[in-house]
Amino acid sequence: MFSPLARGLLSVDPASTRNQTDFFTAQMYGDAASKEIAASVRASRPGAA
16 A cells, blocks of 8 residues: 555654654655655644644
8 A cells, every 4th residue: 555644654753663664655755745745734633733
Protein backbone atom coordinates (compact mmCIF):
# COMPACT_ATOMS: atom_id res chain seq x y z
CA MET A 1 0.00 0.00 0.00
CA PHE A 2 1.36 3.40 -0.93
CA SER A 3 -0.87 5.50 1.30
CA PRO A 4 1.04 7.96 3.50
CA LEU A 5 -1.83 7.76 5.99
CA ALA A 6 -1.58 3.99 6.18
CA ARG A 7 2.19 4.23 6.60
CA GLY A 8 1.75 6.56 9.59
CA LEU A 9 3.29 9.63 8.00
CA LEU A 10 0.15 11.72 8.42
CA SER A 11 -1.12 10.25 11.66
CA VAL A 12 1.90 10.07 13.97
CA ASP A 13 5.02 11.98 14.90
CA PRO A 14 7.39 12.22 11.92
CA ALA A 15 10.21 11.29 14.31
CA SER A 16 8.49 8.04 15.31
CA THR A 17 10.43 4.80 15.14
CA ARG A 18 8.30 3.70 12.19
CA ASN A 19 9.01 6.83 10.19
CA GLN A 20 12.71 6.74 11.04
CA THR A 21 13.28 3.07 10.17
CA ASP A 22 10.89 2.37 7.30
CA PHE A 23 12.99 2.77 4.15
CA PHE A 24 9.88 2.77 1.97
CA THR A 25 8.42 5.79 3.77
CA ALA A 26 11.66 7.70 3.19
CA GLN A 27 11.83 6.59 -0.43
CA MET A 28 8.25 7.52 -1.28
CA TYR A 29 7.66 10.51 1.00
CA GLY A 30 11.11 11.88 1.83
CA ASP A 31 10.94 14.82 -0.58
CA ALA A 32 10.34 18.39 0.57
CA ALA A 33 6.81 18.62 -0.87
CA SER A 34 5.66 15.46 0.95
CA LYS A 35 7.14 16.70 4.21
CA GLU A 36 5.37 20.06 3.81
CA ILE A 37 2.05 18.33 3.10
CA ALA A 38 2.45 16.06 6.14
CA ALA A 39 3.26 19.07 8.36
CA SER A 40 0.20 20.92 7.05
CA VAL A 41 -2.05 17.95 7.73
CA ARG A 42 -0.68 17.57 11.27
CA ALA A 43 -1.15 21.29 11.91
CA SER A 44 -4.79 21.15 10.80
CA ARG A 45 -5.72 18.32 13.18
CA PRO A 46 -8.03 19.18 16.08
CA GLY A 47 -5.97 20.04 19.13
CA ALA A 48 -2.85 20.84 17.13
CA ALA A 49 -0.82 23.66 18.60
